[in-house]
Amino acid sequence: MAQRRLISFDWAMKKLLRSKANFEILEGFLSELLKEGIHILEILESESNKIDRCDKFNRVDLKVKNDAGEIIIIEVQYEREFDYLQRILYGTSKVITEHLHESDPYAQIVKVISVNILYFDLGQGDDYIYHGTTNFKGLHQHDQLQLSDEQQHLYKQQTVHQIFPEYYLIKVNNFNDIAKNSLDQWIYFLKNEEIKAEFNAQGITKAKRELDILKLPDLERAAYERYQDDLHYQASMVESSYTIGEIKGEMKGVKKGLEQGLEQGLKQGLEQGLEQGLEQGEKQKALEIAEKLIDILDVQTIADKTGLSCAEISALK
Numbered sequence: 148m149a150q151r152r153l154i155s156f157d158w159a160m161k162k163l164l165r166s167k168a169n170f171e172i173l174e175g176f177l178s179e180l181l182k183e184g185i186h187i188l189e190i191l192e193s194e195s196n197k198i199d200r201c202d203k204f205n206r207v208d209l210k211v212k213n214d215a216g217e218i219i220i221i222e223v224q225y226e227r228e229f230d231y232l233q234r235i236l237y238g239t240s241k242v243i244t245e246h247l248h249e250s251d252p253y254a255q256i257v258k259v260i261s262v263n264i265l266y267f268d269l270g271q272g273d274d275y276i277y278h279g280t281t282n283f284k285g286l287h288q289h290d291q292l293q294l295s296d297e298q299q300h301l302y303k304q305q306t307v308h309q310i311f312p313e314y315y316l317i318k319v320n321n322f323n324d325i326a327k328n329s330l331d332q333w334i335y336f337l338k339n340e341e342i343k344a345e346f347n348a349q350g351i352t353k354a355k356r357e358l359d360i361l362k363l364p365d366l367e368r369a370a371y372e373r374y375q376d377d378l379h380y381q382a383s384m385v386e387s388s389y390t391i392g393e394i395k396g397e398m399k400g401v402k403k404g405l406e407q408g409l410e411q412g413l414k415q416g417l418e419q420g421l422e423q424g425l426e427q428g429e430k431q432k433a434l435e436i437a438e439k440l441i442d443i444l445d446v447q448t449i450a451d452k453t454g455l456s457c458a459e460i461s462a463l464k
Contacts, residue, residue, distance in 0.1 A: 153358040157223035175350015186214040217258040227267040239312040275321035281311035
């Protein structure tokens with residue numbers, strides 16, 4: 148029996164998961180990913196205001212605050228962005244500065260966790276979940292820098308990496324559809340928009356119940372279908388733009404190669420022609436000299452003087 152299609156996770160975040168009644172779904176996914184019990188207190192505004200006209204907007208799909216005071220930002224990205232790593236760095240940095248008041252000590256910098264659900268291939272790597280943290284390693288002793296007792300009390304954290312932003316990159320397309328654990332069950336849903344009957348990860352039962360497309364009102368279901376069609380169209384346009392770009396790049400390369408080849412050929416031709424012309428001019432001059440000396444000197448002496456061969460001189464007689 149085929150599984151019933153569910154609403155995609157990005158649509159759910161935009162439409163349904165912002166409600167406290169559905170926090171259980173998002174909490175379940177984050178708890179499985181972060182390997183700790185996550186309790187969401189509130190959904191925060193997910194688009195930062197520009198400080199001035201030269202600043203960049205910081206758009207994320209969802210930004211939540213948990214009961215530990217941490218801020219978790221979640222993004223779903225379908226289109227390829229080669230500078231996506233810098234984008235998530237900017238996003239976390241923006242959140243940190245926005246939640247630190249001018250008079251606050253640096254110890255009050257908020258912990259940010261960036262969760263990125265990617266439907267394109269970012270970088271080189273075969274895994275489907277990557278976790279990035281910040282650590283400091285000694286150049287000579289090769290030891291990891293640790294927090295002192297006073298710092299642990301100040302930060303209320305045990306290790307250095309816990310006070311810095313953390314990044315999760317979920318490369319959905321790398322997943323092989325074999326759910327070996329509860330987190331894999333969520334990845335399966337992210338990739339296939341389906342939840343198998345035997346899945347039992349945190350929050351996934353409610354997700355199966357609440358994210359059923361058939362339970363959407365007619366207008367919302369129609370809007371969702373249009374949204375999915377638009378995603379497919381955008382993906383096709385992006386793929387086409389890359390293909391066209393590659394073809395144009397190849398044509399440009401061929402054209403440039405021909406131009407460079409022609410330019411180089413002309414240059415070499417001119418150089419060779421000039422060289423040959425000089426050689427022919429010098430030889431003609433030598434022949435004229437030999438012709439004048441042929442009645443005075445012997446052939447070998449003329450050859451030594453002009454650089455001509457004995458045969459060339461003998462032919463002048």
